[in-house]
Amino acid sequence: MSGFKLEIDFFEYSFLLESCIPPRPIARTMFFQESTDIHYYSLSENERAKLWKWMNRNSSFQDSLKKNEGDVKAWNARYKPDNKFMVRCEGQGGKEIEHECFLLDGKYHTASHRWIPEEYVLNVTKIESDEQNNEH
Numbered sequence: 415m416s417g418f419k420l421e422i423d424f425f426e427y428s429f430l431l432e433s434c435i436p437p438r439p440i441a442r443t444m445f446f447q448e449s450t451d452i453h454y455y456s457l458s459e460n461e462r463a464k465l466w467k468w469m470n471r472n473s474s475f476q477d478s479l480k481k482n483e484g485d486v487k488a489w490n491a492r493y494k495p496d497n498k499f500m501v502r503c504e505g506q507g508g509k510e511i512e513h514e515c516f517l518l519d520g521k522y523h524t525a526s527h528r529w530i531p532e533e534y535v536l537n538v539t540k541i542e543s544d545e546q547n548n549e550h
Contacts, residue, residue, distance in 0.1 A: 424461055427453075428468050435474045436485045443485060450489045451525045459495075459543060466493040488526035491518040498541035503534045510536060 422430070431449055434442040454462065469475045470490070478486040491497055498514065501522045505511040513530065515522035521529040522538065 424457075424464075428465060431465070431469065432472055432474070435469075435472065435478055436483050437478070446485055446489065447526060450485070450492045454492055462493050463495045463543065466490070466495060469493070485526065488518055488523070491516045491523070492526070495543040498543065500539045500541055501530055501535055502537040502539075503530050504536060505534075514541065 431446065434446040434449075436443050436446055438446070457465065475486060475490075479490060494516070497516050499517060499522060500512055501515045502510055502512045513522075513524050515524055515530065517523070518529070521532075522535065523529040
């Protein structure tokens with residue numbers, strides 16, 4: 415199925431994501447993980463904030479958070495509007511690079527299972543979301 419693409423609107427995506435809240439069988443769990451690590455970049459900041467609010471109203475999602483379900487914790491941290499940081503770090507050869515990160519378990523993550531080791535972090539700046547700016 416190489417090159418297969420499917421268009422789905424935001425509300426259909428939201429309902430689909432709800433049906434995949436871990437713990438679930440592997441295919442649904444993989445889709446949920448892809449929402450954290452891949453689909454996140456296809457959504458606007460506004461859509462991410464709406465999706466975070468939507469999911470946080472879901473009782474299955476809240477139950478999984480309370481049970482400390484790793485994939486749900488990572489998804490929640492990734493999409494939470496006030497949990498975004500620009501992290502400047504030392505890359506290969508001492509070159510400085512920046513990554514948009516989210517804070518999870520005291521580490522600055524670039525994906526659900528990838529983070530920047532603390533010894534390479536040079537500077538951290540909180541990214542203010544549009545939603546946060548509108549609250550002031």
